[in-house]
Amino acid sequence: MNESWDAIVVGSGIGGLAAAAALSTCGRRVLVLERHAQPGGLTQTFQRQGWRFNVGMHYLGGFGPGETNRRVLDHLAGGRIEMAPIAGAYDRIRLPGLTLPFAPPRAALIATLKDAFPREAAAIDRYFDAVDRAAATMGTVFMARSMPGPLATALAWLRRREVARWVGRTTREVVQELTGDPKLQAALTAQWIDYGSRPSESSFGVHALVTRSYLDGAWYPVGGSQVFAHELRRTIGEGGGEIRTRAEVAAITVQGQRVAGVRLRSGEQIASRCVISDAGAHNTLRLLPSGEVDYGWAEDITELEASTGYVGLYLGLSGDVAQGGADTANTWIYESWDVSRSWDDPLNQPRAPALFVAFPSLRDPAHEPGPQKRHTCEIVALVNWSAFSPWDRSEDAAGMAAGAAREASYAELKEKLTRSLLAQFGEHFPALAPMVQFAEASTPITVASFTGAEHGAMYGLATTPQRFLSPALRPRTPIGGLLLAGQDACTPGVTGAMVGGLMAAANLEPRLWRLLR
Ligand SMILES: Cc1cc2nc3c(=O)[nH]c(=O)nc-3n(C[C@H](O)[C@H](O)[C@H](O)COP(=O)(O)OP(=O)(O)OC[C@H]3O[C@@H](n4cnc5c(N)ncnc54)[C@H](O)[C@@H]3O)c2cc1C
Structure with missing residues (x-):
């Protein structure tokens, strides 16, 4: 037993790193x-044949000078992470027969939408007003989550009408109330891939918070997403702490409703009176001992489902990609006006109903294309876990036989997905297709094996109204010294998870709250 740690953080995603770095800046x-x-969770990167790919980050909102996210990150990383603005449009939504550039400032986007839907001008104004109100109400929800129980209950009661209206209803319900035009409804909700639950399932609050974060422009961390782990590790080290990789926590130990430390899969026990979990809310519950803890508080959490999974396609290109049609905006390609569809049967259905396509190396001032003009492209298509569950590698997975046969059929599956997505990419970017030198697909199985994410979920728990209304999903738990960090404690997204980590740390070091004021 080693008693010398002020806190143990389970998981080195941006949420865990932010919690650890924040405490380190307070001398813990x-x-x-x-x-x-490798540390970083979904912010880790990987290399293939000299191309470097991000796993879970394409763009970030709210990093302008003086904005809260910027202030928080500068504090955690000692100002060592540089953010490059994405010039012009950050998203380009391509629907059949209509392409909408989403570019800052907000007035430009409003004008773009009104040009495309001139009869819906008043509805578009109402939509942006609703987005502002809902985002502000989400602020109230998170403020309540950070307060002690009675104060939180009082605030939630005072604001109950706004919370029910903006957070307690789905994106589809609110948008349908604002406009009866199904095409405008599709355009306004097309960005749901950014938070992983369909418009019919997601809280309008999360839709508002995420889409609004980009209205003043988007940002990209210079050097790619691995800079978060690199620089926050430095802050943690400066405070006397460390990150240990290949160190899976098998159990969080509890004595008398208070955490006592953790036990690693290797059997090693490490003591601490504080454990912050960035492993996701469901995974954290699985790590707690059964029998010794009153789990009544966690019932709401167990009822929540995981967000959607995805297939990723990583392309290494060589050539004049800008000439071939690549640029710094994300291109969202919808093959029909039904933007809610995910790729339900990717094994038999050759085309994905929607593709998200980004060229991250074009955004990164630190990227060196070299004489071969090397660039990266990252593609995401949303899928259901059920199509991939036969290849589930988790210990309790039933189904397909383990071992070589399963691995061979999984390799075949990845090949098939690579071919289908590459063909679809080629239809939309014909001049870029001949420049592709490398292609590899990932599946929800990949995500589950690398991060432990339940069902390979893209964003932790589904972003439903129930999730944001649950009083249990807050950093502080009823188990003394146990805190939740990361996206499940706040919202999906790198900045949501970072703030989730900071909120956990601020429960131990209240002076950190000032960073979020
Ligand atoms: C394809 C994709 C694209 C995305 N694009 C964007 C984007 O453009 N902008 C944006 O803001 N967000 C984006 N996101 C979302 C963003 O990446 C996540 O919301 C955020 O990184 C989650 O951080 P986290 O710390 O909560 O969790 P994670 O990054 O999942 O970290 C959890 C960590 O815990 C570790 N862990 C789990 N169990 C244990 C255990 N028992 N013991 C030890 N360690 C454990 C895991 O290995 C992992 O490292 C994207 C996500 C995906 C998948």
Whole structure:
């Protein structure tokens, strides 16, 4: 037993790193335990044949000078992470027969939408007003989550009408109330891939918060998303802490409703009176001992489902990609006006109903294309886990036989997905297709094996109204010294998870709250 850690953080995603770095800036020694070989969770990167790909980050909102996210990140990373603005449009929504550039400032986007839907001008104004109100109400929800129980209850009661109206209803319900035009409804909700639950399932609050974060422009971390782990590790080290990789936590130990430390899969026990979990809310519950803890508080959490999974396609290109049609905006390609459809049967259905296509190397001032003009393209298509569950590698997975046969059929599956997505990419970017030198697909199985995400979920728990109304999903738990960090404690997204980590740390070091004021 090693008693010397002020806190143990389970998981080195941006949420865990932010919690650990924040405590380190207050002089606490923190040990971060990560099951994977590399820190960073979904902000890690990987290399293939010299091309470097991000796993879970394409663009970030709210990093303008003086904005809260910027202030928080500068504090955590000592100002060492540089953000490059994405010039012009950050998203380009391509629907059949209509392409809409989403570019800052907000007035430009409003004008774009009104040009495309001139009869709906008043509805578009009402929509932006609703987005502002809902985002502000989400602020109230998170403020309540950070307060002690009675104060939180009082605030939630005072604001109950706004919360029910903006957070308690789905994106589809609110948007349908604002406009009866199904094409405008599709255009306004097309960005749901950014938070992983369909318009019919997601809270309008999360839709508002995420889409609004980009209205003043989007940002990209210079050097790619691995800079978060690199720089926050430095802050953690400066505070006397460390990150240990290949250190899977098998159990959180509890004595008398208070955490006592953790036990690693290797059997090693590490003591601390504070454990912050960035492993996701469901995974955290699985790590707690059964029988010794009153789990009544966690019932709401167990009822929540995971967000959607995705297939990723990573392309290494060589050539004049800008000439071939690549640029710094994300291109969202919808093959029909039904923007809610995901790729339900990717094994038999050759085309995905929607593709998200980004060229991250074009955004990164640190990227060196070299004489071969090397660039990256990252593509995402949303899928259901059920199509992939036969290849589930988790210990309790039933179904397909383990071993070589399963691995061979999984390799075949990945090949098939690579071919289908590459063909679809080629139809939309014909001049870029001949420049593709490398292609590899990932599946929800990949995500589950590398991050432990339940069902390979893209964004942790589904972003439903129930999730945001649950009083249990807050950093502080009823188990003394156990805190939740990351996206499940706040919202999906790199900044949501970072703020989730900071909120957990601020429960121990209240002076950190000032960063979120
Ligand atoms: C394809 C994709 C694209 C995305 N694009 C964007 C984007 O453009 N902008 C944006 O803001 N967000 C984006 N996101 C979302 C963003 O990446 C996530 O919301 C955020 O990184 C989640 O951080 P986290 O710390 O909560 O969780 P994670 O990053 O999942 O970290 C959890 C960590 O815990 C570790 N862990 C789990 N169990 C254990 C255990 N028992 N012991 C030890 N370690 C454990 C895992 O290995 C992992 O490292 C994207 C996500 C995906 C998948």
